[in-house]
Amino acid sequence: MGKLTATSVKNAKLPGRYGDGDGLWLVIGKKGGKSWIVRVQKDGRRRDIGLGSASKVPLKLARERATEVREKIERGIDPVAERAKSAGIPTFSDAVKKVHAENAPSWKNPKHAAQWINTLETYAVPTLGNRSVADVDAAGVRDCLAAIWLEKPETARRLRQRINTVIDWAVGKGYREAGLAMPVIDKALPKQRAKPKHHPSLPYSELPEFMGKLRESESMGRLALEAAILTAARSGEVRLMTWGELDLDGATWTVPAERMKAGREHVVPLSPQAVALFERMKLHRREYTDLVFPGQKRGKPLSDMTLAKPINSLHAASLRKGGKGYLDPAEGRVASPHGFRSTFRVWVGEETNYPDAVAEMALAHAISEKTVAAYKRTTLLEKRRELMEAWANFCES
Template sequence: MPPVPKKRLTAVEVAKKPPGRHADGGGLYLFVEPTGSRRWLLRTVVHGRRRDIGLGGADLVSLAEARALAHELRAVARAGGDPIAHRDRDKRAPLIFAEAARTVHREQIVPASKNAKAAAQWLRTIEVYAFPKIGRQPVHALAQADVLRVLQPIWLEKPETARRLRQRLRLIFDWTVAAGHREAANPCAGIEAALPRQKTRARHFAALPWADLPALWPRLAAAPGMGAAALRFTILTAARSGEVRGATWAEIDEEAAVWTVPGERMKAGREHRVPLAPAALAELSAVRPLARGDESLIFPSTKPGRPLSDMTLAAVLKRLSVPVTVHGFRSSFRDWAEEATDTPHAVKEAALAHAVRDRVEAAYRRTDLFEKRRGLMQAWADFVTGGGA
């Protein structure tokens, strides 16, 4: 470190020193140009090399401020850090909310999502409701009142959308705090206290009463097309339509009559085995001539390599004038199993691939109850197709 001069600079001298370099001590210098402009410079050692670091003009940075900044940057250099980066940390343009939202979507939501449409909808909700009000504002300046301006207009009018939006805003602000773009607490914390209470009511997928399904089946069986075949297979397996639409021939063991859905395609993230009744195998046999290899889709769309859309299956029901949803057939299966069989609860839940919510029960669950489920799915297929009561 350069020696401290016997006489350090004074504020008056800073304004009157002639052109040249004038030491203040500790590596801090005042440089006066022939034009009369004055600037501060710190000469110190960074990672074993001497570096000159500008501290700003003397007309903007006072002597006391220059000394304090020089002391701070010397400490950073001694600790092995980068004093230039430290100096410039406050010069970065503040992060606006829109960019924060897009960053969280790109780095967290998209990689973790199994559904591209759902991932896109995650960001779309924020673009529609939050961007017009706070999209251009820096995240460090946003307060709870700003979050209220976003949520209040839709809190009662669109309660489900508003709750999802609140959850997404909370995630974005959590990230801004963790990433160092915001020092204040998450403005979504405790926001419910400032919002009116919502009237909650359960929403169910439109489902066909289970007793009506055998009467509908002949019409479904006669419906042509890949969408109709996929719908019939979906009903017979009580699977989610997304699992069926993405199924490949490599997942099917026709000899063992088992469909093994890999964990990455399951809602719960775990591999799921589905026992296939003869009626379900018959649907596979009907589309087998279209297979283009084990890795190909079982129910492909007209676009090569692309699965059917969920709307394709729904369109079959619309053509038949059946006012229910595809997902509703899982409810039909669940009600049938509850009312028309004495199947244990655990077997019914396993057939629907529902996650075990009780942590203790989940810890001791060592089987997927496959053989018991095989009998249940056979009885369901018999009932649906009219082959059994």
Template sequence: MGDEMADGKTQPSARKSGQHPEKALSAAFVRAVKDPGKYFDGHGLFLKVERSGAKRWVQRIVIRGKRREIGLGPVSLLSLADARAAALENRKSARSGGDPLSEKRAASAVLSFEEAARKVHEIHRPSWRNPKHAAQFITTLETYAFPRMGRVRVSEVSTADVLAVLTPIWLTKPETARRVRQRIGTVMKWAVAQGWRQDNPADTISAALPRQEKGQQPRKSLPYAELPRFMADLRAAKAGDLTKLALELVILTACRSGEVRLARWDEIDLDRAEWTIPAERMKAKKAHRVPLSERAVAVLSEAKALGAQMGDTSGLVFPGIKAGKPISDMTLVHADRWLPF
């Protein structure tokens, strides 16, 4: 006969001393039992059977002088052997001064990769000046990373998970793959900062990925001695006058094409030969003063006269075909298509 439990249920294989024995339950009993109640096994571990028929493991344990209960999980996910192992580890942790209940809560607080990625996206979005870039950060992860490892806790993401995401696109979509890897790495660095892991698996897989073919090569620089011929070719090219003047100003000022294309007359003082680019249009977010050479002033003067002939009122130095819009960036990027060489 077994000992009668507090809730009236009989614990099988219990000792007559009234103490709860170790390993009192059996796997067969756990599968078969249906009556609601608590069935003790050992190390404070007991099986709780609900009136609904649901079965789950619970452990009673003393943590730092206080008696607590820790839910270990349902029988459907945790076998008797696994529940015993978990209970023993909790008991060892508590005896050494640890708090297995707090540790369990901390582990459950770790976000999945998808949750962490969306959190990182929200944190960084205000700092991204380009809305398109902000959107691409999350859409590329939704497309390539979430289906494979979105539900994995960031603490558990492995190099194998990252490889599984990148391998199918590493050679076929090299630029996309590099960006996905970079964005996975950004999420992992955040997880490291949260204390949820010690490493960044996106940084340790280079040797496991095949070598990518080199993409478009950077344009070759033009020797200074050839500049006079280039400028003559530029002025003779079959392109719009404003387009040619814009490219010449890029050369004369060493400014980015976007800074030149979006230049406005209220930024330029021709009398003082000075152009002040406002902070909001600079990559470094600091206003930038550009001294203008004599030829640069002449270029801007020609552009002003052309704008007046067009009847432009946008305030842009280099207005495009569409009213209120600057000349296209692609027009300058692909200058080799209309230059005579």
């Protein structure tokens, strides 16, 4: 005889689990939704299998379904896989491929698209791939993550997010009723103690000397790095810059939305030094490409390594002459191209009186609409122009 009655099921309101016996539970969610699950265990593995919504499945039918599930489990039949197969529900492996195919066209970086699916196929598909996407549970995901959680913390965090994306997709497609209980999974994993790595940057007090050394000789990598420093732009935005984006008469560079991290067009006011740099770049213009900084391979842009090479060369030269090189004091690593954005931001905060909103917009960081409303767009552009001129003057002071 079960512990629940039709009346008690109807009157139950508080979120939680209400046991009927033999593994059958009435589950009430935080928003009041009621559903049935049956808890079964086979070969040391415990599973919760959904039996449907309590609003559609009465208590008597829930008991019958629970009995049927237990009998199938004892006969070695997986009722979830059986149900998924008959309903056309994909395996987790197939779901990964479908999610990747649907999202890849919207990702601006092909490298990210490749890494996205490679991470899942390397660390998740071997253990979860053959399961129906409806049968992937918190315990299975937790065990999958635990295998690399401490050894490869950054990869594990990305894997966690990507598994969750696949499961949320399955919910949206109607292949499962609910997503993963991520807070439960997180609590069941050991605490990661790995220190997050930042892009190593150069103290702004050392920048004028560095710029002087950078300009002692001319190469495509050095010119591109100088452009990145003078504009405080991301290296990828500089490497893919085209002549059509530059208005040297108006002293602006307009980066299209599809190349911006925030997905919005960004107008960069150019200092006189930056304009002069791009005027010099006209001597390096190639007929076969519109790229301002063409790479060695025909029609291809420069690589990130090309911008990093002059920093490493100047660092090594400084050490050979008995200098201290160009290290980030906190990181103990050689400064990176992206790190000069941090150099710029620290300099603005410590050496100028420009508002944070101006500095953040110069870096194309997202800022609140409320903050934007406090400034006129024209004022921000002119303020940024003043700021970038002050920055360029400091760089060569």
